[in-house]
Amino acid sequence: MTDRVVPPAARRRRRPTKAGVVLTEELIVDTAMRLLKEHGADALTVRRLGRALGADPTALYRYFRDTDDLLLAIADELIGRTLSVWRPTGVWRADLWDLGLRMHAGALAHPQASVLSAYRVTGRVHEIEAVETILGVLRRAGFPDREAVRIYHAFVDQALAFAALDAANASLPRTAREAETEVWRTTYARLPAETHPNIAATARHLVADMRHGSYPVALGLLLSAAAARLAEVKGPTDAGR
Incomplete structure (x- = not known):
C-alpha cells in the first residue's frame, strides 16, 4: 500500500464488494495473517489482499492508511488472541x-x-x-x-x-531447520576434548538441548x-x- 489517506467519514462503508464480501477491519486482518502464513512477507501487498478478499484494492484504504498501518493492526490482533485465552x-x-x-x-x-x-x-x-x-x-x-x-x-x-x-x-524451510539441528551432532559433538574441553564435556547435552x-x-x-x-x-x- 502507498501512504494514501481516506477521510474517516468515507471509511468503513458496509456495501458488499463485487464478490459479495462485506469488508471489515477484522476480515482484512484475518486475511492478511492467512496470506502471511501461507506465502510469507511478500504477500502483504494491497494487490494480493484485494485479490484474496475479492475486492478492489483501493477499498482497503478505507480501513488502513498503508501496509504499515495494517501491520500494526496485525500485531495488536496477535496480542488480543493471547489475552483472549489467558x-x-x-x-x-x-x-x-x-x-x-x-x-x-x-x-x-x-x-x-x-x-x-x-x-x-x-x-x-x-x-x-x-x-x-x-x-x-x-x-x-x-x-x-x-x-x-x-x-x-x-x-x-x-x-x-x-x-x-x-x-x-x-x-525456515523444514530441510534448513533440520540441517541446522544436525550441526550440533555432526560438528560440535565431534570436537576433541584436547582443543575444546568445555564443548566435549557437554556435547551430549548440547545435542539434546539445542x-x-x-x-x-x-x-x-x-x-x-x-x-x-x-x-x-x-x-x-x-x-x-
Missing part, C-alpha cells in the same frame, strides 16, 4: 508464566506475522489492555511502581525477542529473579504470591 489466577508468578508461554505459542502459530510485528508498539486497544493487565499483576503482587515497570519491560521484551527468534526459525527453544528456561530465570527482588521489597514469606 485466565489469571491471582498468583503473580504463575500468571506471568502462563501469559509468557501463551505469547510465545501465539507467535509460533503465526511466525511470519510475528517476525514482522514483534518489535512494534501499536498503541491500540489490545496492546493497551496488555500493558494495563501486566502492570496490574505486578503492582498487586507488591512491586513498587518503578520495579513493576522495569520487570514489565524485561518480561515483554524477553517474550517478544524469543517470539521473533523462534518464529524466524519456524519460518534442538529445542530456550524460552521456558529464560522465562523461569526472569521470574525467579523477579521473585528474589520482590523478597527484598516485601520479605521472603509473601514474595511468591
Whole structure:
C-alpha cells in the first residue's frame, strides 16, 4: 500500500464488494495473517489482499492508511488472541508464566506475522489492555511502581525477542531447520576434548538441548529473579504470591 489517506467519514462503508464480501477491519486482518502464513512477507501487498478478499484494492484504504498501518493492526490482533485465552489466577508468578508461554505459542502459530510485528508498539486497544493487565499483576503482587515497570519491560521484551527468534526459525524451510539441528551432532559433538574441553564435556547435552527453544528456561530465570527482588521489597514469606 502507498501512504494514501481516506477521510474517516468515507471509511468503513458496509456495501458488499463485487464478490459479495462485506469488508471489515477484522476480515482484512484475518486475511492478511492467512496470506502471511501461507506465502510469507511478500504477500502483504494491497494487490494480493484485494485479490484474496475479492475486492478492489483501493477499498482497503478505507480501513488502513498503508501496509504499515495494517501491520500494526496485525500485531495488536496477535496480542488480543493471547489475552483472549489467558485466565489469571491471582498468583503473580504463575500468571506471568502462563501469559509468557501463551505469547510465545501465539507467535509460533503465526511466525511470519510475528517476525514482522514483534518489535512494534501499536498503541491500540489490545496492546493497551496488555500493558494495563501486566502492570496490574505486578503492582498487586507488591512491586513498587518503578520495579513493576522495569520487570514489565524485561518480561515483554524477553517474550517478544524469543517470539521473533523462534518464529524466524519456524519460518525456515523444514530441510534448513533440520540441517541446522544436525550441526550440533555432526560438528560440535565431534570436537576433541584436547582443543575444546568445555564443548566435549557437554556435547551430549548440547545435542539434546539445542534442538529445542530456550524460552521456558529464560522465562523461569526472569521470574525467579523477579521473585528474589520482590523478597527484598516485601520479605521472603509473601514474595511468591
